[in-house]
Amino acid sequence: MELPNAALVLVVAAAAMLSVAVAYDPLDPNGNITIKWDVLSWTPDGYVATVTINNFQTYRQIMAPGWTVGWTWAKREVIWSMVGAQATEQGDCSKFKANLPHSCKRTPAVVDLLPGVPYNQQIANCCRGGVVSAYGQDPSGAVSSFQVSVGQAGTTNRTVKVPKNFTLLGPGPGYTCGPAKVVPSTVFLTADHRRKTQALMTWNVTCTYSQHLASKYPTCCVSFSSFYNDTIVPCARCACGCEHKTCARSERDSKRLMSASGKSARPVSALRGHVNRQSAAPLLQCTTHMCPVRVHWHVKLNYHDYWRAKVTVTNFNYRTNYTGWTLVAQHPNLDNITEVFSFDYKPVVSYGSINDTALFYGMKFFNDQLVEAGPYGNVQSEVLMRKDASTFTFRQGWAFPRKIYFNGDECRMPPPDSYPYLPNSAPASLVSSASVVVAVAFLVLLMA
Template sequence: MALSRNWMLVVILAVTCSVAVAYDPLDPTGNITLKWDIQSWTPDGYVAMVTMNNYQQYRQIMAPGWTLGWSWAKKEVIWSIVGAQATEQGDCSKFKGGIPHCCKHTPSVVDLLPGVPYNQQIANCCRGGVVSAYGQDPAGSVAAFQVSVGLAGTTNKTVKLPKNFTLMGPGLGYTCGPATVVPSTVYWSADHRRKTQALMTWTVTCTYSQQLASRYPTCCVSFSSFYNSTIVPCAKCACGCGAHKSTQGRGGKSHSDGCIMGDSKRALTPGVNTPKKDGAQLLQCTNHMCPIRVHWHVKLNYKDYWRAKIAVTNFNYRMNYTQWTLVAQHPNLNNVTEVFSFQYKPLLPYGNINDTGMFYGLKLYNDLLMEAGPFGNVQSEVLMRKDDTTFTFSQGWAFPRKIYFNGDECKMPPPDSYPYLPNSAPRFPVASALAALACLLVLFLLA
């Protein structure tokens, strides 16, 4: 009996941990939903519209884009695709007449690049696999392609749902659930006068896990303020220095293999910032070794307002961040008065708690965060009205509780390192305090 209870406890813990990994408290309902709509039957299968909806508020899919994979339930083949293509054709030797587009039992499909011929396009396709976050660009948060499937069933009862869906790509950490039959999708004509309905519909839900996407954090946060000269840097090795072998450079500067010193000639060499298909990074050598650093500076204090400056710096020579997003959780974001040179949108993950907001760039101005170098940063300032009931500069209140960049949570400094007010006593170690007390006692006895 005790053994069975232990096994039950192990199962419960495993399920709880797996759910927690994929749960984002600032976007609790965010996911990517795949929808298959069978539009018509063919002599040996069907034609379906496959739609990918990104319902995440601030997490997008960046270049080089998504790769969608699955396993066929039977011996299906893909006769043709519009708006996408399979990465491999597979063994189609048994076909003597028309050759299918893909005969693999486990096909992998990718989006087409912009500018393909019109007859290969379909609505919401051909963006190079880039899918915007729903909270930033709802129109760009959809991707779609049309697929003609053969050697499949030709009725709702004989069609078998594909299995083992995967949503892959550099930096993508998605886990997809099983396909589930749902009520058929209803379509309206362009003039909204005629209604049609899919012959059969099933959906697949994919959730994101930062731990699956990257072994280490992908960004870090540093702090400073006008009332204290201390600058709190990103934690040392915040993004995994252990992955690199430390070496000694010229002038006694230590750095890691695979990174470039910011003042080196190599950093100015043409072609350094050439992207790699596998998404491999080429970072500027820093103590934190993070691709992205977010700096929050408490800048000014007015009678009724206070002002903070936000700067995002890119240390990756091989990555431009298009349509980047920055999410902050701070108790005074419910009183944002003005945001300069960034777009701002409040996020309400729990309805009535307004302490989270998303910052992103202005189109064609700073929505592109360039690779490491002189243009590899964006910055803005935010003005917030003081709340008499909660506002204070003490105890690190003026600094955010959490920061996310492009949907990944950044490594924060430890709370006891935040800049403190000048009129508050600096924090001494207990040993130092005891030593000081002992000295006072000795002086008192000698007096």
């Protein structure tokens, strides 16, 4: 059946809006990764450019094994040489007789170099194994750069053609890149900050992330408990899907399974290379939720003017260390944080002046790495908040977060009707000593 023209237009418009909404994050509406090309000089058959990857996402980083940037050349360009990165394939360079280009691929894929490469192969902000920090966590680490010498490309602004079909891979899929757009040339300051220079030509590519494109299922889940109720609300069954054919019930099982598959027991995140993306499938601990990561929020103590929550993040993946992890929580009382113990913290203001979202991350060299599943595969902290007399209550699950994100992905929350309820006989201002009631049960949960 053919749709009327008006109905067809509505369907197309709805599909377009949906495609945009999929990549839109209301807690980080302006978050994106921008790839900027600055043409710095002309060569006999092309140009030399610096390519800069800027991560403007507040709480989503690119973790190991790092980024891969790809594109399609507009003409028959080749890469003569690179500094700070390398193409994964040389391609067919048979028509060149003397000096062979670094890559002749029409669709090159480029990866960052590892730390420790010789100094003459480095430029500023390169050689971190493709790892890029979240901007809200570490602005200085939220940038990565490399230099490329392009041949057979034209030697003027009119003859150079902008590459097409840009792609960006983090540790996996999820990013969609728009077309390259020529923008006003970048202005640079010289090392002594006394003179300005300008790129000969600049173009930008904007890439946005969609959790729905990255994974069929959520990658984390949330569980709850409280001092005023002995009920522990676990992650939903199969919260992250139950299609995994193999899981490990113990660390010994994980080593046996990896040995059987010919892989080292060392976490894949410690490796680097194009092939590792194919072997980085998680080896999960056997759980009812089958999630790589669980976040547990425990309402721990109640004081006259303050209350305290304990947050525990547990890694159930035997193949991954989450280095530079981030945790985002949304709750109306997070605008009154008094103290955060053993995590670093920054507010995330998403809706004008509303401050109901907090970014938590590990302290450098202390707990900024969430190690693979096992006895040390968890990090925890406590958050002390001052009560807002007009809104504070323990009733109807008010003390639990509205949303939780781990490493930029939204976690699966328990259904609202399952939250620990306040007993009918108990006043809203319960004393803190009641927290002892669920202490043993909480320890049991952490060991699950």
